[in-house]
Amino acid sequence: MHFLLLFSRQGRLRLQKWFTPTPEREKKKIIRDMTAMVLARKPKTCNFLHWMDLKVVYKRYASLFFCLAIDDQENELLALEILHRYVELLDKYFGNVCELDIIFNFEKAYFILDEFLIGGEVQETSKQTVARCIERLSSLRNSCRRLRL
Amino acid sequence: MSPSVRLQEMIRVIRSARTQGEERGVIQRECAAIRAQFRQADNGGRSHNLAKLLYVHMLGYPAHFGQMECVRLIASPRYNEKRVGYLGAMMLLDENQDASLLITNSIKNDLAHSSQYVQSLALCTLACMGSAEMCRDLAPEIDRLLRASSSYIKKKATLCAVHIVRKVPELGELFTPAARALLAEKNHGVLHGAVILITELCERNAQTLVQFREAVPELVHIMRGLVTSGYSPEHTVAGISDPFLQVRILRLLRILGRNNDTASDAMNDLLAQVATNTDSSKTAGSAVLYETVLTVMDIKSESGLRVLAVNILGRFLLNNDRNIRYISMTSLQKIVSTDHNAVQRHRGTIVDCLKDQDASVKRRALELSLALVSAINIRSMMKELLLFLSTCPPELKSHAASGIFNAAERYSPSQRWHIDTILHVLITAGADVRDETVPNLIQLITNASQLHCYTVHKLYRALVADISQQPLVQVACWCIGEYGDSLLQGDCEETEPIQVTEDDILDALETVLQSHMSSPATRGFALTATMKLSTRITENVDRIRSIVSIYGSCMDVELQQRAVEYNALFKKYDHMRAAVLEKMPVMDRSSMGQTNGESGGGGVQELEPTKPKQPEMMVAPQPASQVCDLLDLLSDPEEPSLPGGPLGPGGAPLGPAGLMSGSAGGDLLYLLGGLELTPTPTPATAPAAVTVYDKSGVVLKLSCERPLDASQTITLTATNTSDHDVSSLTLQAAVPKNVQLQMKAPSGDSLPARSSAVVTQTVLLNNPNKVSLKMRVRLSYTSQGSPFQDTVQIDSFPTPGL
Numbered sequence: 014m015h016f017l018l019l020f021s022r023q024g025r026l027r028l029q030k031w032f033t034p035t036p037e038r039e040k041k042k043i044i045r046d047m048t049a050m051v052l053a054r055k056p057k058t059c060n061f062l063h064w065m066d067l068k069v070v071y072k073r074y075a076s077l078f079f080c081l082a083i084d085d086q087e088n089e090l091l092a093l094e095i096l097h098r099y100v101e102l103l104d105k106y107f108g109n110v111c112e113l114d115i116i117f118n119f120e121k122a123y124f125i126l127d128e129f130l131i132g133g134e135v136q137e138t139s140k141q142t143v144a145r146c147i148e149r150l151s152s153l154r155n156s157c158r159r160l161r162l
Numbered sequence: 163m164s165p166s167v168r169l170q171e172m173i174r175v176i177r178s179a180r181t182q183g184e185e186r187g188v189i190q191r192e193c194a195a196i197r198a199q200f201r202q203a204d205n206g207g208r209s210h211n212l213a214k215l216l217y218v219h220m221l222g223y224p225a226h227f228g229q230m231e232c233v234r235l236i237a238s239p240r241y242n243e244k245r246v247g248y249l250g251a252m253m254l255l256d257e258n259q260d261a262s263l264l265i266t267n268s269i270k271n272d273l274a275h276s277s278q279y280v281q282s283l284a285l286c287t288l289a290c291m292g293s294a295e296m297c298r299d300l301a302p303e304i305d306r307l308l309r310a311s312s313s314y315i316k317k318k319a320t321l322c323a324v325h326i327v328r329k330v331p332e333l334g335e336l337f338t339p340a341a342r343a344l345l346a347e348k349n350h351g352v353l354h355g356a357v358i359l360i361t362e363l364c365e366r367n368a369q370t371l372v373q374f375r376e377a378v379p380e381l382v383h384i385m386r387g388l389v390t391s392g393y394s395p396e397h398t399v400a401g402i403s404d405p406f407l408q409v410r411i412l413r414l415l416r417i418l419g420r421n422n423d424t425a426s427d428a429m430n431d432l433l434a435q436v437a438t439n440t441d442s443s444k445t446a447g448s449a450v451l452y453e454t455v456l457t458v459m460d461i462k463s464e465s466g467l468r469v470l471a472v473n474i475l476g477r478f479l480l481n482n483d484r485n486i487r488y489i490s491m492t493s494l495q496k497i498v499s500t501d502h503n504a505v506q507r508h509r510g511t512i513v514d515c516l517k518d519q520d521a522s523v524k525r526r527a528l529e530l531s532l533a534l535v536s537a538i539n540i541r542s543m544m545k546e547l548l549l550f551l552s553t554c555p556p557e558l559k560s561h562a563a564s565g566i567f568n569a570a571e572r573y574s575p576s577q578r579w580h581i582d583t584i585l586h587v588l589i590t591a592g593a594d595v596r597d598e599t600v601p602n603l604i605q606l607i608t609n610a611s612q613l614h615c616y617t618v619h620k621l622y623r624a625l626v627a628d629i630s631q632q633p634l635v636q637v638a639c640w641c642i643g644e645y646g647d648s649l650l651q652g653d654c655e656e657t658e659p660i661q662v663t664e665d666d667i668l669d670a671l672e673t674v675l676q677s678h679m680s681s682p683a684t685r686g687f688a689l690t691a692t693m694k695l696s697t698r699i700t701e702n703v704d705r706i707r708s709i710v711s712i713y714g715s716c717m718d719v720e721l722q723q724r725a726v727e728y729n730a731l732f733k734k735y736d737h738m739r740a741a742v743l744e745k746m747p748v749m750d751r752s753s754m755g756q757t758n759g760e761s762g763g764g765g766v767q768e769l770e771p772t773k774p775k776q777p778e779m780m781v782a783p784q785p786a787s788q789v790c791d792l793l794d795l796l797s798d799p800e801e802p803s804l805p806g807g808p809l810g811p812g813g814a815p816l817g818p819a820g821l822m823s824g825s826a827g828g829d830l831l832y833l834l835g836g837l838e839l840t841p842t843p844t845p846a847t848a849p850a851a852v853t854v855y856d857k858s859g860v861v862l863k864l865s866c867e868r869p870l871d872a873s874q875t876i877t878l879t880a881t882n883t884s885d886h887d888v889s890s891l892t893l894q895a896a897v898p899k900n901v902q903l904q905m906k907a908p909s910g911d912s913l914p915a916r917s918s919a920v921v922t923q924t925v926l927l928n929n930p931n932k933v934s935l936k937m938r939v940r941l942s943y944t945s946q947g948s949p950f951q952d953t954v955q956i957d958s959f960p961t962p963g964l
Contacts, residue, residue, distance in 0.1 A: 026220055032290070034256040041222065058520040059484040090449035090489060091409050094399065097445075116177070117170050119220065120213050123249055132289030132325040134358050136317050137351040138406040139396040146314075153279060157241045 014092075014133035015067060015082040016043070017126075019115065022076050024048040027115050028122055032133035051078050061089050072096050076112050098140065099129055105144045106151075124150065169210050173217060189218055200231050208235060209246040216246075216253055229254050229261040236268045244272070244280060248287045257293030266296050273303045278315055281307070285318040289325040297326040301333050308340040313349040320344065320355030324362050331366045338363060338370055345380055350397055350407055353384070357410045364417050375418050378425050382432045385411050389436055400444035412436075412453040419461030426462040433458055437470055448478070448486050452493070459497050472497070472504040479511040484520055491515065491526035498533045509534050513543070516550045524550075525558060532565040540573040544583060552590045560594040563587055567599065577610040581617055585634070589624055592631025600633050604640055605749045618645040622662065625670055630679050636687045639674060642667060643691025644745060646698040664699045668692065672709060682718055689713060689721060693728045697743040707732055851879070855941065855954040859884025860913070862893075862941065866959055876925040876959075878939065882913035889913075891943040893923050898936055902928040913943070935959055 016035075019028040026044060035043070050062060051071045062069040064082070070092040071080040079096045083089070100110075102125050107114045115122050128146050130136065137143045172192055179185035192214060199211045212231055219225035232254060235247025255262045265287075272284035285307075288300060304326060307319040323341075327334045341363060344356035364371040388403045388411075397404035415433075419426040433454055442448045451474055458471040478490030491512070498505045512534065515527035528550065535543045544566070551562050566587055574580035584603050588595065607617050621638040629635050642649060649662050674680050674688040689710070696706045710732070713725035731739050855862035863879040882888045889912040897903045908923040929935055940953045 026222070029220065031256075034258060034291070036258065057484070059488045059522055061485065061488055061522065086413075088409050088413075088449055088453050090445050090452055090485065091406065093445055093485070094405060094449060117173055119217060120246065120249060124245070127249075127286050131286050131318055131321040134321050134324060135354060135406050136321055138354050138404050139350060141396055142351065150279065154242055154245070 014087070014130070015084070017082075017130075018044065018047055018078075018080040020044075020048055020051075020078055020080070021112060022052070022078070024052060027077060027112065028119060028126075030123075030126060030130075047080055047082075051080055060093060068092075070096065074100050077115070095130075095135060099126065101140060102129060102143055102147070105140075106147055121151075168207075169214050169217070172214050176217075176221070189221070189223055193218060193223070197227060200227070208238075209240075209243045212246050212250050216250055219253060225254060229259060233261055233264045233268075236265050236272075241277075241280065244283060248283045251287055252290045256291050257296075262291065262293060263295065266299055269296070270300060270303065273300065273307065278312060281311075281315055282318050285315070285322045289318070289322040292322075292325060292329065294329045297329045297333065301326055301330075301336055305336055305340060308337070308344070313347075313352050316344075316347075317349070317351035317355045320352060320359050324355070324359050327359070327362045327366065334363045334367055334370065338373070342374075342377070345377060345384075350404055354407050354410060357381075357407070357414050361410070361414045361417060364414070371418070375422065375425050378415070378418055378428045381411055381415060381418075382428060385415075385432055386435070389439055400446040401441050402444075402446045402450060405446040405450050408436075408450050409453045412450070412457050416457040416460050419457070421462070423462050429457075429461065430464060430467060433463065434467055434470065437467075437474060442477075442481075442486075445483075445485070448481075448483075448489075452478075452489055455493060459493075459501075468501060469504060472501060472508075476508040476511065479508055479515065484518075484523060487515060487518070488520075488523050488526060491523070491530055495526065495530055495533070498530065502534075505530075506534060506536075509539065509543075513546045516546060517553075521555055521558075524554065528554070528558060528562055528565070532569060535569040535573060537573045540569065540575060541579075544570070548583070548586055548590070551587065556594075559591045560596070563591045563595045567595075567602075577606070578613055578616065581606060581610060581613060582620075585620060585624065588631060588634040588637070589628070592634045595633055600636050603633075603637050607637075607641060608746060608748050611748070614641075614645045615648040615651075617641060618649045619660065622649055622667070622670070623660070625674070629674055629677055632681050632684050635674055635680065635684050639671065639684070639687040639691040642671065643687075643694035646691075646695045650699065664695075664702045665705075667695065667699075668702055668705055668709070671695075675709070675713075682720060685718070685721055686724065689724055689728075693724075693731070694743045696732075697740050854939070854956050855952070857952060858945070858950070859886075860888060860941065860943065862939070862954065864956065864959070873926065873928045874935075874959075876927060876937075878923045878925060880913055880921045880923075880941075881917045882915055883917050884945070885915050886946050887912065887915050888943045888945045890949075891921055891941065894940045894942075895925055896938045896940075897927065898933055900929075900931045900933055901935065902930075904928075 014032050016032060017028070017030040018026065020026050026048075029040070029044070031040065046064070047069065050064065050069070054062070054071075060070055060072055062071065066085065067082045068085065068087070068089055069080060069082050070089050071078055072093060073079075079100065081092050081096055083092050103110045103115070103122065106121070106125055107118070125147055128137070128143050128150070137146075176185055176188055176192075179188055196211045196215050199207065208231070212228060212235060215225050215228040215231075219228075228250060232247050232250035235243045236251060238244055238247065251262070251265055255265070269284045269288055272280050275281050275284070285304075288296065288304075292300070304319055304322050307315055308323060311319065320341075323337045327337065337359065341356060341359045344352060344359070347353050347356060360374055360377070364374050385408065388408055391403050394403055397407075399405050402408070415429050419429050436454050437451065437458070440447050440450050440454070442451050455471040455474050458467050463471075472494075475490045475493055478486045479494075481487060481490075494505050494508070494512070509531075512527055512530050515523055516531060518524055518527065531543065531547060531550075535547075547562065547566050547569070551559065551566065554562055567584065570580055570583045574583070581603075584599070584606070588599070588603075607614070610617070618641045621634075621641045624634060625638040625642070646667060649667065650664065671688050671692050675685050675692075680688070692706055692709055696703050699706075707729075710725050710728045713721050714729055716722045716725060731742065735742075851863045851865040853861060854864050859882055861881045861883060863881075865877045865879070867875045867877075878893055880891060880893070891908075891911045891913055893905075893908065895903060895905060904926040906924040906926070908921055910919075910921045913919065913921055925937075927935070927937075937956045937959075938953060939956065940951065942949065942951045944950070
């Protein structure tokens, strides 16, 4: 995986995760290009795009577009499953997740992502295990805060 | 007030800003506050300040001043601060920033931390943004963690090792033993990471690949376990047990089985089992099947398995899910060259996909269809493709058109079918075809001599219907010009008879000439066609003459030039008109690509770069009589080059020669270049002094000395046999390029009446390249008070070995 982007229907970025080192200016350009390309797609088209030498897999969940750029070698259908798994994890944690949750708790969205993907690969294939981890970390965080640790 | 509310408060304030400027103001204030906070001592709110900064960074504002704060926070003993610090490091620091090196020590310490959550933070960050330096430093630590730790840490350490191997491939050897041991793990997360690590190691190192081939049975065993196991709440997705792990194992098997028979054999049964038992109603199952198919096609599998794989792809083609149809076509594209027959079986479904709504699916279907065209199915495929062409999205039109042309060229069952197909494409997608289509089609038409009548009828009808498609109009004009007589005859066996009168044809051509939709090239075609018709039709020659003369004052320089020259054809050279405008000979395909100047033997046709007009149009003024050309030449008398006659020695037509590929102007040249030109009075060989010009009493003779050398001396002698004196006689000469000309001073410039005296002028010619020698001489003189001008072309000099 090269990068993961979440953006709204108006094109505002809600989350960005880069798995390869990219300069700032390049990142901004990629975000602009991706947003333009994905938002221009009609509703009943397939979820795969070609951009440069990468395959881009995108899916719309409510008002957010989830966009993942993968290598030529990787399996696009599995990438769709990965996006879906991430959404399920967010949903489990926030309870009926919506865009506002991700806006106001963006750092938590990142923490959840970091328990699911590392270095551009899936680290845990079991949804329950990841969810349990996140819960544990959340309570750890709260207790640390209370104890000022 | 708890600090995190401040973060959310800030987000709320930023979101409520109504304009971009207001937002910028809010953010600038916040950033200033954050910077101030950073400078202060530890105040308990540091992590929240950094979090605010990270939010601002996501909106696109600069946040580089937070880098040092990240470093400080990572070193903090507090878990929450560490966590935000590492998050900041992943977002703000990458290997290109200098500050990233500063966190190496912190990461090293954290990797050895007692709390596994702290360890995991360090592992995650290293795997995300670790530079080669950091990787080299920390690799031994990672290896240690791979061997002796909880599953939670092992799975993260494995992926960290993957990152290290990607960054520093030499370190792969360090991890190989540990990777092998990890295959025995039961924990899916660790196993998944291990498979990825082994994949990376094998891809980068051939020896490691050989080593891991021995692990194939183990992998097959794991995979079999996954496929046959029942429902497991931990890992099952839509009825498939751990699709993520299955796909990764299949990918590793692919790499191990490539080009290796033993390994491939070991996998055959397993792959067949997966292919038949996996339920593909949901995406997860389809993902596994897709990976299986890719693996089967890539390793040395037995043919039965390959057929099974292609059938799976065929089944995918019928799936309702658009994604799956797209995937299957992508895969079929990859194998169409190797397993052509197998893919042919699914041709019907693929052709149906041409009608899909989705543009990506259409594109894939088009490429596949073009790859599947063969001699057997050409007719039905072409029907479908032409139907597709009329409804396809504009970005695919030119690709489709060129694909159709290629297919038609390779497999057309008959010439008439071929011509019909090309015409159909021109009518539907004329604007998107490539430039060389027009000459290609013209060449095809001339070759199909028995179809001339049919072709010209069809083209005429198309022209009358619509003149907006330029390539079509160009071809139609050309054909009408060439074969107008068959059009007038009215009956043609292969198409319905239609009564066409000469006026109708001229009307059609005139419409093309006058329409604003016609490009300049097209109008050139139309004008030339009109001119050619002057020899094919009998009654309306005057109308043609008037059309041609109107364009003599056209704004377009090319048209004007042609018109002027055609006018001259009518006036002065009427005797040559019929010969000039004769039918074209059959063209040879191989010569179509020749550019000007490659004609063998004969005159060298040059692009004259000094001329102000477009180069390709420049050579076009070949019109029938080269005599008219001297009009150009003499405007720059220094110009020694001769847009030479296309005649080779002996006057044979150089039809194919001197062709310019592609441009319409070149086409015109080509059209006229092939004509048989009756040479202007050529002197007989042998006698030394030859009369080259004799008009109105003025006689010009030419004699050569030293005939065999590269350099020759020519003497021009002028006499006046009329009753009136001739004065101000000047002679100008032009020769082909590569021949050097030097004219000596004439002996005089007046010719008294009745040949009482002569004027001689010596011309020195140097012909180092031994090109065929031609010369054009222009005489101007005054007789009886009025000026005269005339030109004569000398094609053969009275020398042997021309």
